Amino acid sequence: MGMKAIFSNRLYKYKIDANFVMSMDHTLRVFNQAKHFRYQAEVRELRGVKEKSSVSIHQRLKQRYGLNDYYANSAVQQGRALLSAQKELKNIYMRNKKEQINAVKRKIKATKARLTTLQKIKASFVKGTPTFNKTSREQQKGVFFVVTYKHHTRLFYRAYDFEHQHLDVEIKYLKSRLGQLNFKKDRYEKQLIKLTTKVTGVCFGSKKLARGRLTQKSYHAHPERWQKDWAAARYGKMTISGRKDAKSGNFVFHYHPEMHALTFKAIDQCVISLSDVVFPYGQDHVNCAIQTQMNLKDKKKYGKPIGWSLEDHGDYYIVKCLIDVPATPYLNTSTSTGMVGVDLNVNHIAVANVNDIGQCVDAFTLPFNLEGKTSGQVTKIIEAEVMALVDYAVKHHKPLAIERLDTTRSKVSRPYGHRKANRR
Structure with a gap:
């Protein structure tokens, strides 16, 4: 069982009654404010800033924002989902940070080994008997001192030049580099401790837009433009969860398939009616889900919730219908006849068909x-x-198998250096 979101056509504001538009904007703002308060209240309690209230968060939202049970329940559910998502993200961030620490430790180890090699060569020059490691890029060829790189070679005619123009410079650079790496490791370890102990918050409207008020020139010249974008990002969307015991799957939104009309009761008790609400890429699915729900006699046992989402895109609104989609009955997971293995590469897909043994x-x-x-x-x-590829698997009646890769190390550790620096 999965969830499918079906988009409606654009509902332009100039075609909607002005009072309805005002009421919808008010509903979007108040609902999102309630959702923000619900999330921030629990974050404060988890941080220990505030004691846990004896009144449930559901009742607090109803009293504070004048919501009915259905709006308050949706705000509480979305806040809970956001908290759960933040916990999962924290685990990912901690795993990434640990990999970054390990990558820095590997670089420190390699840098120390290189520094030790050069210091030994330097000490041998001080003693007057130059000796070189067999695997180092610095070697003595006859009376010359050679430093071999990938694309070029440096040649020194005298030991004095080699010692002071190459060895001293490299040793100084590696010591500086070692200090930078130790500083980076210490910073990553502090960030890991912070991730482990601190309850992270959320910037509703995105951090990028919040910083953009001070960093983007377009917002400097036109502050009202930033305020408009900020309000749209924070208060532009609303999702109301469905109820399986409702007549049409939802106690707030009601869709009439035969008239293509959507009605719902706003927070300010205004009943809003939107006409010509059609779903170009799933009208049949919406009609079927609503008709099936309305025709059920025992909705509590067999009913399915239908969620609705309202989005403000400036000049128009978009409505989404969220319906449950049953799992496909034709999913083949049997390996009794073998399977088709798949490997993704940069310029081709490699396919191997194997039998049951x-x-x-x-x-x-x-x-x-x-x-x-x-x-x-x-x-x-x-x-x-x-x-x-799928047609091939269907023809041979075999399931597909693909490798599951953990790309944490390749994405985070930067084995080839900084991505932007490598472009040069």
Whole structure:
């Protein structure tokens, strides 16, 4: 069982009654304020700033913002979901931070080894008997001292020049680099402790937009533009959860499929009616879900909730219908006849067809070229190859198997240095 969001057409504000638009804007703002308060109240309690209230958060929202049970329940549920998401994100951040610490430790170890090698060479020069490590890039070739790099080679004719122009400079740089790495490791460890102990908050409206008020030139010249964007980001969306015992799956929103009309009761008790609300890419699914719910006799036992979401996009509104989609009954998970293994590569998909005892029956590749393509073109190119792959699996009646990679280390540790620096 999964959830599917079906988008409506654009509902332009100039076609809607002005009183309805005002009431919808008020509802969006008050609902989001209630959601923010619900989340922040629990964060303060978890941090120990405030004692836990004897009154439930549901009742506090109703009293503070004048909400009915359905609006308050949706705000409480969204706040709870946001808290749960933050906990999962914290685990990801902690795992990433640990990998960053390990990456810095590896760099410190390599830097120390390199520094020790150069210091030994330096000490041998001081004694007057130059000796070199067999694996180091510094070597003595006859009477010359050679430093070999990937694309070029430095040649020194005298020991004095080699010692002071290369060894001393490299040793000084490595000591400085070692200090920087130790500082970075210490900073990462403090951040890890902070992640472990602190209850993180959320910036509703995004941190990027909050910083943009002071960092973006367009907002400096037009502060009212930032205020408009900030309000749209903070108060532009509202989702009301459904109830399976409701006549149409929701006690706030009611959709009439035969008239394509959507009605709901706003927070200020205004009954808003929106006409010509159609769903171009799923009208049949919406109609079927609502008709099925309305025709049920025992809704508490067999009913399914239908959620509704309202989004303000400036000149128009978008409505989303959230319905439950049953799992496909044609999902093949049996490996009695074998399976089709898939490996994704930079320019092709490698496919291997094996039988029930693991013997390779067929193997081939699905090539593609993504160089110079836009993100939309890349999506369509890969989509075409995946469709061919699925058709192959359906034809042979075998499930698909793909490797599950943990990309934490490759994304976080930066094994090849800074991404922007590598572009040069």
